[in-house]
Each structure stands twice: as C-alpha cells, then as structure tokens.
Amino acid sequence: GEDVEQSLFLSVREGDSSVINCTYTDSSSTYLYWYKQEPGAGLQLLTYIFSNMDMKQDQRLTVLLNKKDKHLSLRIADTQTGDSAIYFCAESPPRRGQNFVFGPGTRLSVLP
Amino acid sequence: GAVVSQHPSRVICKSGTSVKIECRSLDFQATTMFWYRQFPKQSLMLMATSNEGSKATYEQGVEKDKFLINHASLTLSTLTVTSAHPEDSSFYICSARDPQVSYNEQFFGPGTRLTVL
Numbered sequence: 010g011e012d013v014e015q016s017l018f019l020s021v022r023e024g025d026s027s028v029i030n031c032t033y034t035d036s037s038s039t040y041l042y043w044y045k046q047e048p049g050a051g052l053q054l055l056t057y058i059f060s061n062m063d064m065k066q067d068q069r070l071t072v073l074l075n076k077k078d079k080h081l082s083l084r085i086a087d088t089q090t091g092d093s094a095i096y097f098c099a100e101s102p103p104r105r106g107q108n109f110v111f112g113p114g115t116r117l118s119v120l121p
Numbered sequence: 122g123a124v125v126s127q128h129p130s131r132v133i134c135k136s137g138t139s140v141k142i143e144c145r146s147l148d149f150q151a152t153t154m155f156w157y158r159q160f161p162k163q164s165l166m167l168m169a170t171s172n173e174g175s176k177a178t179y180e181q182g183v184e185k186d187k188f189l190i191n192h193a194s195l196t197l198s199t200l201t202v203t204s205a206h207p208e209d210s211s212f213y214i215c216s217a218r219d220p221q222v223s224y225n226e227q228f229f230g231p232g233t234r235l236t237v238l
Contacts, residue, residue: 039225040224040225042226044229049232049234050231050232051125051127051214051216051229051230051231051232052165052214052216052229053229054226054228057224057226059224097164097165101225106170107153107170107218107225108155108167108170109155109167109227111164111165112164113163113164114163114164116162
C-alpha cells in the first residue's frame with residue numbers, strides 16, 4: 010500500500026501488556042521507528058529497529074519486525090497510566106530520501 | 122539525547138499577519154531540519170525539508186510563498202507563515218537530524234500551536 014497503517018485506538022487495563030501494530034510500505038526502509046506523543050507535545054523517540062533484526066527489547070518495550078509482511082509491532086509490558094499517549098510508527102524509505110513517513114498514530118488509553 | 126527547541130510554544134494572531142516560528146538544535150549541529158504540520162487527532166504531515174545554506178525542499182501541495190523557510194545556520198531554522206488565515210491554524214512541529222547519529226533519528230521540537238483569528 011501507499012500509506013503506513015496503524016489501528017487508531019487501543020485501550021488496556023493498567024498492568025496488562027499493550028500491543029500496537031503497524032504495516033509499513035517499503036521493505037527497503039533501513040530503520041523503523043516508534044515515537045510517542047503526549048498531549049500538546051512533540052514526538053519522543055521510544056525505540057527503533059534496524060531492518061535486519063527480527064526483535065529488539067528495551068526494558069518494557071519489545072519491537073517485533075516481520076520484514077516479509079512489512080509488519081512492525083510494539084509491545085509495552087506492564088502498561089502504566091503514564092503510557093497513555095499517541096504512538097506513531099515511522100519508516101524512512103529510500104524513495105523519500107532522508108524523510109520519514111509516519112503512520113496515523115495509535116491512541117493508547119490505559120484504564121485504572 | 123539531543124534537544125530541539127521551538128519558539129514560541131503558542132501564538133495567536135490576526136488574519137493577514139505573518140508569524141515566525143523558530144526551531145533550534147541546542148546541543149548539536151543539524152545539517153537538515155524538517156517542518157511538519159499536525160491537525161487535531163491526525164498524523165504529522167511533512168511540509169518541507171530544510172538544509173543549511175540552501176533552499177528548502179517543499180512537499181507537493183505546500184505553498185513555498187506562504188510558508189517561508191530559512192535555515193541560516195547549523196542550529197537554527199525558521200518557518201514564517203505569511204498572511205496567515207484561519208485555515209493555517211494548526212500545530213507546527215520541527216525536527217532536526219544529527220549527522221553524528223547513525224540510525225537516522227530525527228529529534229523533535231515540542232511544537233508550536235498557531236491560532237489565527
């Protein structure tokens with residue numbers, strides 16, 4: 010497809026795991042990224058994964074990459090209320106030079 | 122990590138006036154900076170890519186005479202919204218690339234909320 014796709018909403022209970030999925034467009038993208046945006050703020054890089062990796066773990070965050078299906082996921086273990094935010098996946102496809110292509114963002118709501 | 126600041130964080134102006142937004146990389150030299158626009162509950166739309174010392178590259182559909190970008194130094198890029206109209210009201214976010222970082226990360230500013238009355 011032409012666009013990076015994400016589900017728009019996700020609600021989880023505090024302490025549960027959250028899984029946010031993303032389908033990107035270009036299998037030539039060298040790096041894939043997850044950014045977090047809190048209300049009224051800019052974007053903060055959470056993690057990134059190099060395209061030759063299948064998985065990357067960083068504390069509560071686990072990124073899985075299925076390059077064949079161009080599918081990227083972000084798992085947040087033990088989700089906390091402070092994790093409530095919008096999560097954007099992004100790719101940097103060669104056809105776009107240095108530019109990022111962002112997904113629409115997934116709004117994560119963490120319920121007490 | 123690298124820090125990018127934006128100023129102002131919020132601006133309200135009258136229709137027809139021009140507004141300048143500054144984006145600064147505070148602790149690194151950014152050869153490339155990016156300007157995005159974000160509508161409520163939507164993703165970021167890249168407006169233009171700004172390289173130090175050269176003209177900005179605008180995305181299709183973005184009026185370069187409307188959105189003037191200047192990247193005069195390795196730590197500063199400015200976006201001027203000329204003759205602003207209510208439809209220009211939006212959240213404008215800049216980012217900067219640190220050439221020392223190998224994984225191509227863009228460091229984002231906190232954003233500027235522009236409201237045109």
